[in-house]
Amino acid sequence: MPELVHSTKVKTIPKVNDFVVKFGNVNGSGSASANNMFAKAVFRMGIPVSPHNIFPSNIQGLPTWYEVRISEDSYLGRREGVDLMVAMNEQTIKEDIDAVIPGGFVLFDSSKSLNKELIRDDVTYLPIPLKDICLKEFDKIAQRQLFKNIVYVGALAAFLNIDFKVLTGLVSDQFRGKEKLILPNIHALELGHQYASENFECPLPLQLKATNKNEGKILIDGNTAVGLGCVYGGATVASWYPLTPSTSVVDAFSKYCNRLRIDPGSGKRKYSIVQAEDELAAIGIAIGAGWNGARAFTASSGPGISLMQEFLGLAYFSEVPVVLFNIQRVGPSTGMPTRTQQGDLLSCAYASHGDTKQILLFPSTAKECFELSADAFDISDRLQTPVIVMSDLELGMNEQVCDQLVWDDKRLYDKGKVLTAKELEEIEKFGRYQDIDNDGIPYRTLPGTHPNKGSYFTRGSSHDANAAYTEDGNVYAEVMDRIALKFETALNYIPQPEISGIDKNRLGMIYLGTTTSAIQEVLDSLAKKGISLDTLRIKSFPFHENIKEFIDGHDLVYVIEQNRDAQLKSLLKIELNTNEDQVHSILSYNGMLITAQHIEREILKSMPTLEATKDVPA
Amino acid sequence: MSYINKPKFQHPELEENEIGLTRRDYEGTLTTLCGGCGHDSISAAIIQAAAEMSLEPHRVAKISGIGCSSKIPSYFLSKSHGFNSVHGRMPSVATGANLANKELHYVGISGDGDSASIGLGQFCHIVRRRVNMLYIVANNGTYGLTKGQLSATADLGSKTKSGEESLYDNIDMATLAIELGASFVARSFSGDKQQLIPLLQAGLTHKGFAFIDVVSPCVTFNNTDFSTHGYKNTWENYIALSQVDFVPMRREITTSYDAGKEKEITLHDGSVIHLHKTGTNYDPYDKENALHHINEHKKKGEIATGLLYINQSTSDLHELQDTVDKPFNRLNNHDLCPGNEVLRDINETFR
Numbered sequence: 001m002p003e004l005v006h007s008t009k010v011k012t013i014p015k016v017n018d019f020v021v022k023f024g025n026v027n028g029s030g031s032a033s034a035n036n037m038f039a040k041a042v043f044r045m046g047i048p049v050s051p052h053n054i055f056p057s058n059i060q061g062l063p064t065w066y067e068v069r070i071s072e073d074s075y076l077g078r079r080e081g082v083d084l085m086v087a088m089n090e091q092t093i094k095e096d097i098d099a100v101i102p103g104g105f106v107l108f109d110s111s112k113s114l115n116k117e118l119i120r121d122d123v124t125y126l127p128i129p130l131k132d133i134c135l136k137e138f139d140k141i142a143q144r145q146l147f148k149n150i151v152y153v154g155a156l157a158a159f160l161n162i163d164f165k166v167l168t169g170l171v172s173d174q175f176r177g178k179e180k181l182i183l184p185n186i187h188a189l190e191l192g193h194q195y196a197s198e199n200f201e202c203p204l205p206l207q208l209k210a211t212n213k214n215e216g217k218i219l220i221d222g223n224t225a226v227g228l229g230c231v232y233g234g235a236t237v238a239s240w241y242p243l244t245p246s247t248s249v250v251d252a253f254s255k256y257c258n259r260l261r262i263d264p265g266s267g268k269r270k271y272s273i274v275q276a277e278d279e280l281a282a283i284g285i286a287i288g289a290g291w292n293g294a295r296a297f298t299a300s301s302g303p304g305i306s307l308m309q310e311f312l313g314l315a316y317f318s319e320v321p322v323v324l325f326n327i328q329r330v331g332p333s334t335g336m337p338t339r340t341q342q343g344d345l346l347s348c349a350y351a352s353h354g355d356t357k358q359i360l361l362f363p364s365t366a367k368e369c370f371e372l373s374a375d376a377f378d379i380s381d382r383l384q385t386p387v388i389v390m391s392d393l394e395l396g397m398n399e400q401v402c403d404q405l406v407w408d409d410k411r412l413y414d415k416g417k418v419l420t421a422k423e424l425e426e427i428e429k430f431g432r433y434q435d436i437d438n439d440g441i442p443y444r445t446l447p448g449t450h451p452n453k454g455s456y457f458t459r460g461s462s463h464d465a466n467a468a469y470t471e472d473g474n475v476y477a478e479v480m481d482r483i484a485l486k487f488e489t490a491l492n493y494i495p496q497p498e499i500s501g502i503d504k505n506r507l508g509m510i511y512l513g514t515t516t517s518a519i520q521e522v523l524d525s526l527a528k529k530g531i532s533l534d535t536l537r538i539k540s541f542p543f544h545e546n547i548k549e550f551i552d553g554h555d556l557v558y559v560i561e562q563n564r565d566a567q568l569k570s571l572l573k574i575e576l577n578t579n580e581d582q583v584h585s586i587l588s589y590n591g592m593l594i595t596a597q598h599i600e601r602e603i604l605k606s607m608p609t610l611e612a613t614k615d616v617p618a
Numbered sequence: 619m620s621y622i623n624k625p626k627f628q629h630p631e632l633e634e635n636e637i638g639l640t641r642r643d644y645e646g647t648l649t650t651l652c653g654g655c656g657h658d659s660i661s662a663a664i665i666q667a668a669a670e671m672s673l674e675p676h677r678v679a680k681i682s683g684i685g686c687s688s689k690i691p692s693y694f695l696s697k698s699h700g701f702n703s704v705h706g707r708m709p710s711v712a713t714g715a716n717l718a719n720k721e722l723h724y725v726g727i728s729g730d731g732d733s734a735s736i737g738l739g740q741f742c743h744i745v746r747r748r749v750n751m752l753y754i755v756a757n758n759g760t761y762g763l764t765k766g767q768l769s770a771t772a773d774l775g776s777k778t779k780s781g782e783e784s785l786y787d788n789i790d791m792a793t794l795a796i797e798l799g800a801s802f803v804a805r806s807f808s809g810d811k812q813q814l815i816p817l818l819q820a821g822l823t824h825k826g827f828a829f830i831d832v833v834s835p836c837v838t839f840n841n842t843d844f845s846t847h848g849y850k851n852t853w854e855n856y857i858a859l860s861q862v863d864f865v866p867m868r869r870e871i872t873t874s875y876d877a878g879k880e881k882e883i884t885l886h887d888g889s890v891i892h893l894h895k896t897g898t899n900y901d902p903y904d905k906e907n908a909l910h911h912i913n914e915h916k917k918k919g920e921i922a923t924g925l926l927y928i929n930q931s932t933s934d935l936h937e938l939q940d941t942v943d944k945p946f947n948r949l950n951n952h953d954l955c956p957g958n959e960v961l962r963d964i965n966e967t968f969r
Binding site (some may be wrong): 219276294406 | 674675676677678679681691692696697698699700701702703704707709710711712713714715716717718719721722739740742743747939940941942943946947949950951953954955956957958960961962964965968969
């Protein structure tokens with residue numbers, strides 16, 4: 001189709017290090033590693049990049065996308081619109097081509113001609129006969145299929161000006177130990193590169209230019225960082241039930257334990273991983289281990305978290321430390337299991353029946369996934385209560401550029417108030433739930449510590465300060481009040497919100513977790529329009545008092561979150577009694593990461609006096 | 619009232635065991651169960667079993683679910699830590715506790731509602747995982763705390779006090795345990811201390827998952843003539859496949875046995891179980907044989923009791939997972955944290 005190539009009618013705007021490349025593939029076709037190679041090549045060229053894997057709940061045959069945002073300004077959230085679409089999936093090719101912004105590009109397999117209705121006159125087509133090339137060059141059926149993906153990556157290298165050495169380096173790294181695979185992969189890359197260079201004017205107006213923006217940075221997904229955080233935080237027991245998108249947390253823990261937690265002398269393991277029969281057993285095992293003094297965790301998502309509710313109440317009321325990772329996905333019910341949401345804020349904040357409250361931590365980057373995971377064990381041991389780390393699918397399963405991980409070697413684990421045999425000797429009478437220090441945190445003992453002192457009965461039924469069963473309502477109420485006091489003390493141990501410019505501006509924004517990825521872009525874009533806002537990023541629950549002060553200090557605060565029911569706004573209202581007129585919700589709940597463009601549109605919409613300018617995509 | 623402590627007074631001549639403790643040191647709080655409840659006999663049997671074995675009470679952890687049965691841990695070994703967890707979920711809590719510290723004895727107490735209905739899944743999986751513990755089901759065929767509904771272990775045709783008949787086949791916890799790979803399976807009767815105590819001692823000593831199904835009549839809701847879990851039926855149809863004696867490792871064998879007429883099973887620590895033959899030549903090492911015997915007796919309306927099955931060659935969960943000797947709960951920063959230098963290398967793999 002020569003008429004589609006080098007279309008002179010299409011007006012393109014040159015873009016360097018600031019565009020979106022999206023791959024539309026069929027899942028199970030081997031595209032994931034090729035697409036990942038592309039993103040990693042951009043990263044190795046020193047250019048900030050954020051890949052987003054948009055995948056089906058399926059193993060083979062359904063559409064899957066990989067969206068790579070490239071931004072020298074380090075805007076690592078999603079951006080609407082696609083500059084270059086690699087359209088490899090016939091099922092979705094129409095919508096994929098439609099998603100390209102005017103002036104953009106479409107790379108497709110021209111072994112078969114393109115249906116006329118797919119031809120737009122405002123985009124440039126880059127036809128490459130991927131199937132034909134692979135048929136000619138490779139003998140094995142599997143290779144003919146798999147290498148189509150590698151060939152288009154090679155072509156992209158020519159189109160976008162990727163340093164070819166970076167790609168060959170990646171291939172060598174990827175197949176270390178399987179040297180036989182290196183040469184055919186490099187050959188496939190060369191085929192694509194050669195075809196593009198010979199048939200098109202390369203590079204395109206979309207170009208990559210190496211920078212040093214990624215110095216000191218790594219490209220890592222949140223769940224891997226969580227798994228590492230658990231290793232560094234001293235977890236020894238992981239019990240879990242497979243559930244997307246949380247599965248890779250335990251995969252990572254397993255991988256690093258296998259490397260770092262084998263006793264050098266005996267070759268034995270300093271950890272245990274139990275794949276439980278369901279999520280009830282998963283958290284039950286973790287609670288049993290926590291009760292007996294080992295650091296234990298489980299990882300799950302919405303449906304599994306729902307099953308854990310009863311046990312979370314037990315751990316809250318009987319005051320047993322346990323760490324739970326909730327990699328949130330779209331609910332209710334099975335919902336969209338492979339899409340992202342911040343939909344479990346309310347159900348986790350007050351998880352279980354009766355008066356309960358849970359400690360929540362909200363990482364927003366992979367680095368924070370590492371740090372807060374390790375911190376979660378200290379916080380849980382210190383407060384003797386569950387800690388739920390609230391990640392989401394977007395953060396957990398996608399790689400992102402973040403600062404490299406650091407561990408302070410002087411740091412010691414805070415095991416909290418656990419009495420030793422010697423300490424038990426020195427006290428007259430041990431009472432498990434006595435508030436000796438007036439901070440609401442009692443002292444605990446571990447089974448087997450002392451022959452005569454310190455034993456007690458842990459129970460989810462009402463108990464007195466000595467852990468004895470009671471149905472005396474006043475005694476019950478005293479214990480509940482003491483636990484409430486413990487949650488006030490908790491504010492000293494859980495991370496403070498991150499606040500910029502309190503009282504500087506009339507307007508503010510409150511957000512948490514992955515919403516953060518869009519914020520700097522919103523601020524910069526609005527600043528150009530003369531609008532400036534202060535920001536507050538929540539890092540934990542229960543809320544610190546300065547969140548209330550932030551809200552009170554502004555005329556209007558946008559509460560930005562990724563769910564339908566404004567759960568964060570509700571939580572702020574319940575906990576801090578915020579004034580309804582002072583907060584304005586900005587919501588996104590289509591299963592995709594919230595974009596800066598959406599937030600900006602919503603902010604501008606709420607300000608009728610300000611005219612929305614044209615550079616905000618409609 | 620369980621929160622009332624028993625008086626400290628004790629008989630001055632109460633016999634001390636090898637570690638200088640008397641029976642009183644193994645007791646718990648006063649029972650709140652109904653007078654005559656089979657479960658109280660189980661508590662008493664555990665107290666005697668532990669005292670005779672000179673078990674250190676604080677080296678035992680007692681874990682239960684919810685229900686009348688799950689109250690039992692309050693009534694023995696008050697110097698042990700106890701954990702009354704969630705209905706049907708004792709197995710998971712016990713698994714976690716065991717993972718955290720492999721050095722203690724773990725006694726799980728559950729009931730037929732707790733283990734055969736709401737917690738049947740957890741029961742099956744703890745058997746599969748071979749957690750090193752003694753798991754006791756106090757089995758009365760009824761839901762006591764909610765006033766007498768049928769449980770899943772109630773035999774087909776068995777009737778509740780209110781006359782409700784069980785229309786469904788029952789779940790036999792002992793055969794289930796054998797089939798799923800439990801390495802020590804016994805059945806007994808709360809009314810037969812002589813049999814129950816040595817079985818408890820052997821179960822506590824056995825390395826691996828030991829299961830004892832104890833028929834323990836509910837005097838209030840399920841002790842009628844139409845109930846197969848009442849005292850009358852149990853006494854009448856109770857068949858001991860073997861008579862059991864337990865000789866702890868430390869104790870010199872003083873009793874004289876007729877060597878020709880008994881089986882001797884030496885446990886991993888040197889303790890010995892003596893099985894006195896009762897007619898049939900019962901072989902507790904043979905899984906198929908055990909299942910066959912239990913089912914044959916069941917067909918006749920009889921309850922086969924005694925040590926039903928034992929296998930001492932299986933590995934427990936810690937061995938299967940090849941965990942370090944030191945209990946996890948004593949590992950510290952130095953043991954667990956790889957440090958920043960290692961993290962620097964890990965960072966390099968993400969560039």
